[in-house]
Amino acid sequence: xxxxxxxxxxxxxxxxxxxxxxxxxxxxxxxxxxxxxxxxxxxxxxxxxxxxxxxxxxxxxxxxxxxxxxxxxxxxxxxxxxxxxxxxxxxxxxxxxxxxxxxxxxxxxxxxxxxxxxxxxxxxxxxxxxxxxxxxxxxxxxxxxxxxxxxxxxxxxxxxxxxxxxxxxxxxxxxxxxxxxxxxxxxxxxxxxxxxxxxxxxxxxxxxxxxxxxxxxxxxxxxxxxxxxxxxxxxxxxxxxxxxxxxxxxxxxxxxxxxxxxxxxxxxxxxxxxxxxxxxxxxxxxxxxxxxxxxxxxxxxxxxxxxxxxxxxxxxxxxxxxxxxxxxxxxxxxxxxxxxxxxxxxxxxxxxxxxxxxxxxxxxxxxxxxxxxxxxxxxxxxxxxxxxxxxxxxxxxxxxxxxxxxxxxxxxxxxxxxxxxxxxxxxxxxxxxxxxxxxxxxxxxxxxxxxxxxxxxxxxxxxxxxxxxxxxxxxxxxxxxxxxxxxxxxxxxxxxxxxxxxxxxxxxxxxxxxxxxxxxxxxxxxxxxxxxxxxxxxxxxxxxxxxxxxxxxxxxxxxxxxxxxxxxxxxxxxxxxxxxxxxxxxxxxxxxxxxxxxxxxxxxxxxxxxxxxxxxxxxxxxxxxxxxxxxxxxxxxxxxxxxxxxxxxxxxxxxxxxxxxxxxxxxxxxxxxxxxxxxxxxxxxxxxxxxxxxxxxxxxxxxxxxxxxxxxxxxxxxxxxxxxxxxxxxxxxxxxxxxxxxxxxxxxxxxxxxxxxxxxxxxxxxxxxxxxxxxxxxxxxxxxxxxxxxxxxxxxxxxxxxxxxxxxxxxxxxxxxxxxxxxxxxxxxxxxxxxxxxxxxxxxxxxxxxxxxxxxxxxxxxxxxxxxxxxxxxxxxxxxxxxxxxxxxxxxxxxxxxxxxxxxxxxxxxxxxxxxxxxxxxxxxxxxxxxxxxxxxxxxxxxxxxxx
Numbered sequence: 052x053x054x055x056x057x058x059x060x061x062x063x064x065x066x067x068x069x070x071x072x073x074x075x076x077x078x079x080x081x082x083x084x085x086x087x088x089x090x091x092x093x094x095x096x097x098x099x100x101x102x103x104x105x106x107x108x109x110x111x112x113x114x115x116x117x118x119x120x121x122x123x124x125x126x127x128x129x130x131x132x133x134x135x136x137x138x139x140x141x142x143x144x145x146x147x148x149x150x151x152x153x154x155x156x157x158x159x160x161x162x163x164x165x166x167x168x169x170x171x172x173x174x175x176x177x178x179x180x181x182x183x184x185x186x187x188x189x190x191x192x193x194x195x196x197x198x199x200x201x202x203x204x205x206x207x208x209x210x211x212x213x214x215x216x217x218x219x220x221x222x223x224x225x226x227x228x229x230x231x232x233x234x235x236x237x238x239x240x241x242x243x244x245x246x247x248x249x250x251x252x253x254x255x256x257x258x259x260x261x262x263x264x265x266x267x268x269x270x271x272x273x274x275x276x277x278x279x280x281x282x283x284x285x286x287x288x289x290x291x292x293x294x295x296x297x298x299x300x301x302x303x304x305x306x307x308x309x310x311x312x313x314x315x316x317x318x319x320x321x322x323x324x325x326x327x328x329x330x331x332x333x334x335x336x337x338x339x340x341x342x343x344x345x346x347x348x349x350x351x352x353x354x355x356x357x358x359x360x361x362x363x364x365x366x367x368x369x370x371x372x373x374x375x376x377x378x379x380x381x382x383x384x385x386x387x388x389x390x391x392x393x394x395x396x397x398x399x400x401x402x403x404x405x406x407x408x409x410x411x412x413x414x415x416x417x418x419x420x421x422x423x424x425x426x427x428x429x430x431x432x433x434x435x436x437x438x439x440x441x442x443x444x445x446x447x448x449x450x451x452x453x454x455x456x457x458x459x460x461x462x463x464x465x466x467x468x469x470x471x472x473x474x475x476x477x478x479x480x481x482x483x484x485x486x487x488x489x490x491x492x493x494x495x496x497x498x499x500x501x502x503x504x505x506x507x508x509x510x511x512x513x514x515x516x517x518x519x520x521x522x523x524x525x526x527x528x529x530x531x532x533x534x535x536x537x538x539x540x541x542x543x544x545x546x547x548x549x550x551x552x553x554x555x556x557x558x559x560x561x562x563x564x565x566x567x568x569x570x571x572x573x574x575x576x577x578x579x580x581x582x583x584x585x586x587x588x589x590x591x592x593x594x595x596x597x598x599x600x601x602x603x604x605x606x607x608x609x610x611x612x613x614x615x616x617x618x619x620x621x622x623x624x625x626x627x628x629x630x631x632x633x634x635x636x637x638x639x640x641x642x643x644x645x646x647x648x649x650x651x652x653x654x655x656x657x658x659x660x661x662x663x664x665x666x667x668x669x670x671x672x673x674x675x676x677x678x679x680x681x682x683x684x685x686x687x688x689x690x691x692x693x694x695x696x697x698x699x700x701x702x703x704x705x706x707x708x709x710x711x712x713x714x715x716x717x718x719x720x721x722x723x724x725x726x727x728x729x730x731x732x733x734x735x736x737x738x739x740x741x742x743x744x745x746x747x748x749x750x751x752x753x754x755x756x757x758x759x760x761x762x763x764x765x766x767x768x769x770x771x772x773x774x775x776x777x778x779x780x781x782x783x784x785x786x787x788x789x790x791x792x793x794x795x796x797x798x799x800x801x802x803x804x805x806x807x808x809x810x811x812x813x814x815x816x817x818x819x820x821x822x823x824x825x826x827x828x829x830x831x832x833x834x835x836x837x838x839x840x841x842x843x844x845x846x847x848x849x850x851x852x853x854x855x856x857x858x859x860x861x862x863x864x865x866x867x868x869x870x871x872x873x874x875x876x877x878x879x880x881x882x883x884x885x886x887x888x889x890x891x892x893x894x895x896x897x898x899x900x901x902x903x904x905x906x907x908x909x910x911x912x913x914x915x916x917x918x919x920x921x922x923x924x925x926x927x928x929x930x931x932x933x934x935x936x937x938x939x940x941x942x943x944x945x946x947x948x949x950x951x952x953x954x955x956x957x958x959x960x961x962x963x964x965x966x967x968x969x970x971x972x973x974x975x976x977x978x979x980x981x982x983x984x985x986x987x988x989x990x991x992x993x994x995x996x997x998x999x
Contacts, residue, residue, distance in 0.1 A: 062177055063104070063107075064088050064108075064109060065100070066080070066089070067093075067110040067119075067122060070137065076169070077090050094126075098125060108126075110123075110133070110135070111137075112136035112138065120150055129184065131180040132153060133155075135169070137157075143155075153176045154172050156168075203220035204219070204296065205220050205297040207294055207297060209295070211236050211257070211295065212233050213232055258282075260284075263284045266282045267280065268281075277302050278299055280297060280299050281297070281298045329345060329417075329418045330416070331363060332407070332416070333413070335414070336362065337363045339362075341409070348420075350390070350392050350393065351394055367388055368389075368390065371404075382404070382406070387401055387421075398420055398422045399420075400421065402416055402418050403417040423561050431565075437454070437461070445583075448483065455468065455483045457569075462562055464557055464562075465485070465552060466492070466553075467485045467549060468481055468548075469484075469548055470546045472510065480497045491534045505524060505527060505537070506547045515538070515567060516537075516538070517563055519555055520536065520555050521536070535552060536551055536555055536557035537549070542573055545574060545577040548570045548573060603747050603751070605639070606747070606748050606752070610758075613629065617762040626766065627645045627659035630659070631643045631660050631661035632661040634661070634662070635661045640743075641715070641737050642664055642714075642737040645658050645724065645732055645759075646658055646735075647732035653674060653675050655684055662737070667711070667737075671710055676688050682719045682720070685721065686735070690730065694721075694749055696718055698718060698719065699712060716738070718741050720735070721736075722753050722756035724756045724757075725756065726757055726760030729898050729901070729902070730760075731759070733756075764870055776891070776917060776918070777917070777918050778891075778915060778916070779890075779915070779918050780912060781885065781914040783883055784903075784911075785884070789907060790838045790839065791819065791884070793838075798821075798829040799823065799881060802880075804820075804876065805876060808874075815865060817864070823851070824850065826852045830854065840858065842855070843965065845947045846957065870894065870899065871893070872899045874888055875887040886903065900912065934983055940966070941966060941968075944962055945959075948961075
């Protein structure tokens with residue numbers, strides 16, 4: 052077998068056949084070429100191996116299951132098949148070529164194969180197949196491009212005339228569907244509508260024709276559409292121009308996206324330049340691949356200076372994060388670190404690290420400066436501690452000192468102070484001041500709350516003031532102060548908080564917020580202290596009132612007990628002893644006694660006592676006087692309550708105190724026993740504690756004195772009704788203000804009162820007889836007096852009659868009756884007034900005398916005699932007990948009207964009209980009174996109803 056001088060291209064070749072020389076041929080090709088040679092023997096095996104996967108098939112004529120012609124017919128492939136036979140002829144060759152063989156090789160001597168020729172022909176077959184496939188692929192690609200609906204494609208001849216156009220192109224240049232084939236491309240109607248200077252389509256095509264180079268044109272169609280045209284030459288085999296292909300794309304959307312991208316790039320560039328966060332990109336070794344332009348915001352260095360650091364470790368410190376953890380998670384967030392800027396100031400940064408692939412960078416660092424936030428957090432932590440301190444503070448001064456102590460930590464300024472408002476003086480007074488404030492400003496003065504100075508203005512206007520420089524304010528009162536930055540914040544109505552610094556512009560937004568928060572917290576603490584103080588005061592007041600209420604209940608219990616005793620008492624002695632015993636029972640008070648005035652000696656004489664007396668009444672005399680005397684003598688002299696809250700006071704100046712202290716009497720209360728200007732003595736009570744008698748006890752015991760006097764007076768009146776012996780006294784009175792005297796002088800008459808006074812809610816009614824003047828004149832005179840509410844004639848004649856007068860105030864007869872005495876008669880003329888008063892023997896006539904002399908001026912006692920009334924008085928008293936006030940009024944009116952005269956001076960109907968009642972009611976009253984009178988005289992007194 053001959054050696055080879057031709058190289059077979061690197062291919063996959065399958066050799067099919069059963070002849071032995073085919074084996075030799077396969078072995079030779081394997082030895083002399085770089086081709087991959089496969090050996091098959093049957094048609095079926097060749098079909099199973101998929102001929103399309105080989106670059107060439109070399110088949111012999113003789114096969115195990117047919118011939119090479121059968122193989123050609125059985126296999127449908129574009130892979131070149133070459134038929135090689137040692138026993139072939141022209142007929143076989145024709146069949147082989149007709150069946151699709153690309154070549155037919157006849158080997159006359161298999162022992163001497165023409166290897167070089169065989170390899171050459173195989174190579175040619177492979178190359179021809181490749182060229183054919185390439186042309187087909189290009190044709191398919193062209194057709195695909197040509198039929199692309201997104202791109203308009205025109206095919207021109209070398210002269211620029213239109214030969215073909217896809218549908219997109221036809222729609223663009225021939226919307227009407229007319230035939231434009233053969234027209235010069237730049238003369239097409241669609242292009243002719245364009246501005247040639249803005250759309251040089253002819254220049255585009257001619258440049259391709261002349262220079263055989265690809266040309267491109269991008270232009271705007273109309274106001275919005277942007278078209279890109281590309282013209283490329285089609286070369287003929289002889290390097291001649293075969294034609295021109297023009298492609299047109301509507302790149303409006305692409306251009307818009309491009310503009311948006313450029314705009315986005317500008318936006319991101321501006322954002323990166325101006326945002327406060329800094330972005331850095333490094334490789335795995337930490338070397339910088341990108342530095343954000345705004346890096347100076349945090350670090351103070353320029354981007355070039357940062358790059359000179361070499362690695363990011365020099366900027367942020369080593370071991371900032373674990374690279375393995377970053378690789379595992381892809382991003383590490385909120386890494387806190389500390390760095391120093393170019394000016395040497397320390398910054399706290401919050402760093403996020405992300406694994407990226409940006410050009411040569413693999414790690415992206417996002418750095419945020421949280422120094423202010425960190426300072427704010429630390430300030431808030433300090434403020435929280437301050438708030439806890441406020442919870443335990445009990446005075447505004449403590450709150451103020453906590454504020455001053457914590458201002459440097461919270462606000463990072465050195466000077467501070469607190470003013471407290473004094474509402475009594477209407478001033479702001481400094482109650483706390485830091486040492487730096489005193490050093491920069493001097494001692495703070497007290498300032499009026501008049502809005503003239505900075506602290507005062509802030510307080511009055513309730514306005515927080517912040518100054519870059521306080522020297523810019525016209526309200527700065529201390530022009531020599533070294534304080535520059537200043538804050539004045541009102542603490543509600545408590546005062547003002549002041550903070551300052553010797554530097555200008557120390558109060559930024561964060562510091563102002565913290566200052567407001569500190570002031571608000573302090574104000575809340577001051578409010579709490581005020582509320583707690585008021586609550587304590589209320590609790591003390593409540594406790595005090597409870598104590599008073601307890602004492603009042605105790606006193607009221609005593610009074611109720613005494614009232615019961617007074618109701619049951621039959622004599623004055625029983626009343627006095629009952630009062631003393633009740634006051635000292637159950638350890639209520641230590642000692643109590645009642646005494647009366649001894650006119651002969653001018654002292655108080657004890658009448659009743661109870662409690663732990665211990666010889667006190669025997670050891671002392673009780674002179675009546677207004678100073679330095681025992682309280683009982685003082686109360687009798689002044690007729691007012693005398694209270695000694697602490698007997699130990701002045702015990703060396705007043706001898707009686709020593710006696711009281713020796714018996715452990717530490718407080719004393721003495722009250723006069725008096726009723727309606729009548730004095731029945733004094734009640735004195737002693738206690739073994741100081742201040743035992745408060746205002747309430749004093750008032751209650753004072754009322755008790757009046758109650759005792761009233762009870763004694765009632766006993767005396769009762770006894771007066773039962774006594775048969777009276778003292779009749781006659782007084783001559785010269786008092787021009789006496790109401791009856793005034794009437795008598797004005798009318799020139801004589802008025803006589805014979806009894807018949809009655810007290811109602813409208814006033815006092817009394818009947819007076821008139822003599823020596825007409826009733827009309829007397830009535831006119833009485834009407835003119837303000838002291839008389841009403842006057843009504845009851846019985847009249849030419850020179851006299853009877854008047855019923857109503858007085859707004861109590862008449863003397865009623866006052867005397869309250870004390871058991873009776874005004875028997877009062878005779879009044881223009882010159883004198885004569886009063887006749889009956890005083891029962893049980894009544895002290897001195898009391899009645901005092902009452903008369905206190906009521907009138909110029910009183911003279913003319914006579915006094917004793918009269919025995921025996922049964923008469925008892926009958927009269929019993930009769931008065933039986934009739935009502937209304938019945939007695941009707942009876943008196945009828946009597947003084949002459950109803951019982953014969954003949955009658957006035958009828959019952961006339962009297963009923965005077966009384967304002969009906970005649971039947973009048974007669975009913977008269978009959979009732981008559982029956983009661985007769986019952987009293989005849990039945991109860993045992994008098995005979997018929998004379999014997």
